[in-house]
Amino acid sequence: xxxxxxxxxxxxxxxxxxxxxxxxxxxxxxxxxxxxxxxxxxxxxxxxxxxxxxxxxxxxxxxxxxxxxxxxxxxxxxxxxxxxxxxxxxxxxxxxxxxxxxxxxxxxxxxxxxxxxxxxxxxxxxxxxxxxxxxxxxxxxxxxxxxxxxxxxxxxxxxxxxxxxxxxxxxxxxxxxxxxxxxxxxxxxxxxxxxxxxxxxxxxxxxxxxxxxxxxxxxxxxxxxxxxxxxxxxxxxxxxxxxxxxxxxxxxxxxxxxxxxxxxxxxxxxxxxxxxxxxxxxxxxxxxxxxxxxxxxxxxxxxxxxxxxxxxxxxxx
Amino acid sequence: xxxxxxxxxxxxxxxxxxxxxxxxxxxxxxxxxxxxxxxxxxxxxxxxxxxxxxxxxxxxxxxxxxxxxxxxxxxxxxxxxxxxxxxxxxxxxxxxxxxxxxxxxxxxxxxxxxxxxxxxxxxxxxxxxxxxxxxxxxxxxxxxxxxxxxxxxxxxxxxxxxxxxxxxxxxxxxxxxxxxxxxxxxxxxxxxxxxxxxxxxxxxxxxxxxxxxxxxxxxxxxxxxxxxxxxxxxxxxxxxxxxxxxxxxxxxxxxxxxxxxxxxxxxxxxxxxxxxxxxxxxxxxxxxxxxxxxxxxxxxxxxxxxxxxxxxxxxxx
Numbered sequence: 001x002x003x004x005x006x007x008x009x010x011x012x013x014x015x016x017x018x019x020x021x022x023x024x025x026x027x028x029x030x031x032x033x034x035x036x037x038x039x040x041x042x043x044x045x046x047x048x049x050x051x052x053x054x055x056x057x058x059x060x061x062x063x064x065x066x067x068x069x070x071x072x073x074x075x076x077x078x079x080x081x082x083x084x085x086x087x088x089x090x091x092x093x094x095x096x097x098x099x100x101x102x103x104x105x106x107x108x109x110x111x112x113x114x115x116x117x118x119x120x121x122x123x124x125x126x127x128x129x130x131x132x133x134x135x136x137x138x139x140x141x142x143x144x145x146x147x148x149x150x151x152x153x154x155x156x157x158x159x160x161x162x163x164x165x166x167x168x169x170x171x172x173x174x175x176x177x178x179x180x181x182x183x184x185x186x187x188x189x190x191x192x193x194x195x196x197x198x199x200x201x202x203x204x205x206x207x208x209x210x211x212x213x214x215x216x217x218x219x220x221x222x223x224x225x226x227x228x229x230x231x232x233x234x235x236x237x238x239x240x241x242x243x244x245x246x247x248x249x250x251x252x253x254x255x256x257x258x259x260x261x262x263x264x265x266x267x268x269x270x271x272x273x274x275x276x277x278x279x280x281x282x283x284x285x286x287x288x289x290x291x292x293x294x295x296x297x298x299x300x301x302x303x304x305x306x307x308x309x310x311x312x313x314x315x316x317x
Numbered sequence: 318x319x320x321x322x323x324x325x326x327x328x329x330x331x332x333x334x335x336x337x338x339x340x341x342x343x344x345x346x347x348x349x350x351x352x353x354x355x356x357x358x359x360x361x362x363x364x365x366x367x368x369x370x371x372x373x374x375x376x377x378x379x380x381x382x383x384x385x386x387x388x389x390x391x392x393x394x395x396x397x398x399x400x401x402x403x404x405x406x407x408x409x410x411x412x413x414x415x416x417x418x419x420x421x422x423x424x425x426x427x428x429x430x431x432x433x434x435x436x437x438x439x440x441x442x443x444x445x446x447x448x449x450x451x452x453x454x455x456x457x458x459x460x461x462x463x464x465x466x467x468x469x470x471x472x473x474x475x476x477x478x479x480x481x482x483x484x485x486x487x488x489x490x491x492x493x494x495x496x497x498x499x500x501x502x503x504x505x506x507x508x509x510x511x512x513x514x515x516x517x518x519x520x521x522x523x524x525x526x527x528x529x530x531x532x533x534x535x536x537x538x539x540x541x542x543x544x545x546x547x548x549x550x551x552x553x554x555x556x557x558x559x560x561x562x563x564x565x566x567x568x569x570x571x572x573x574x575x576x577x578x579x580x581x582x583x584x585x586x587x588x589x590x591x592x593x594x595x596x597x598x599x600x601x602x603x604x605x606x607x608x609x610x611x612x613x614x615x616x617x618x619x620x621x622x623x624x625x626x627x628x629x630x631x632x633x634x
Contacts, residue, residue: 035552036451036452036551036552037451037453037550038452065443067552159605185598186604187604188607189553191546191548191554192545193594193607195545196594196595196598197598197604199351200351200599203347203351204348204598204599217453217548217550220547220548224547228470243453243455244455244457245547248458251458252458252459
């Protein structure tokens, strides 16, 4: 009896927690991200914008509780079971998730974003090209250091596709110039280690005069470690993504520039396109099934307008 | 100094000498200061973990407490504009309360420490992520708290204040553990709780006190960690840091069966762990091997310790 009571209480709590009721006549489209971070807030804003233009659909935005392929797969299976019509997903690990993506893609409209799974049954990829983003960062480096330089890169997961492609893009542009990317140090997305990697680089390689932060939190940690070591301004910093410290540094002139993606557009265009697709319009799908939303270079002259727009989209003051 | 601690000290010296020969920058003052800073950050909570392990328990919730207390701390300072001298004791008090809850559940409700703190690990991480809505809590660009920064991240004659605080805490805790009645009782309870109870020790209170100490120190180090990274993404901040604490305690001669350990050992253990991280960067070992290096050295250390103890035991016969 006691056990049944407990079970009843748990069940009641769970029902209370879910809260969302699905109406039968509206189709549901889901945006599933690869993990929790501020980065996705802008995509969420894009999805909200799309919702206001798609009254016949219910759009949901889902964060898996952990950044793991298994948990994300379970979340997508649950969504399919709950009857969603389409899923736009940023797969945690596209290489090993082939089966799961095909299973989902076989039942509902599946779009990928952020990182692609080209061999799966996805309809289309909509997102950035990280190689192009890397090339843009490389251009920033070439422009900032016409006389060459020795650079150290910092990254969370060097094996992940987005990291590898960004690094490749940088290398492609700096090839043949006097700029050299000596090494890329990894921290497994542990910010304490990210900062200590920078500190240790300052100690071990005093000749390094340029640092590149490949993940969003790497650039702020570079900025802080250099500042504490009294070397800010003496080392060229180039970053990716739009952390507040990174943008502050760009504004201040101590960070050369940062290359940003447009997750807002992924969320907005992705959802609009998915609705079109479900209504039978497939004309927007290009032959190579890649809709590339270009990355942008943010430098001192355009940082203010970008920052204001970003704050509005992330719902911050 | 116990013979056990001497062995660990020798291991540190040997590793230090080898690394210094391979890269003399290892013993440069700036590198020693950087490493000392991290020893302070990781050592603080390792001492707390040591107390719990000596009672025969374990505290798995520490890493998640860093995420939860860290985001609350930054929120207090940034959003609520609370004065730092008020925010610091609030956070330490929160740590103490969480530790007291663990102690209560372990001693009064007779739950196993592993389960209690495992649930803590899950709950605090989840609450922290809910609290920030899966976003990142961080200071704004250029925001500074001069006195707080001086106390946490500041340095005097190159010696980081986090390291000084760590040494002070270690000294106080060393007296408490090795020179006080409470410390005697703690070892007695850890060796054989029942025997301790029959000899008139209020074992429940002793064990609960160990969890309170661990919680309080975790609260304190969450402030130091937050001031080091200056930005907290609750999904990843402090992930697995409890394992650094457990590793330092075990390296330092604490037995997971309880009843053994010393503060000096834990201090040395914390030093060795951070030296290992440092040498990976300084010797240019691929970052992917970081954990493998750490695991190998811990294994060698524990193995050597075991063999020496057996050797001594045989000689006594």
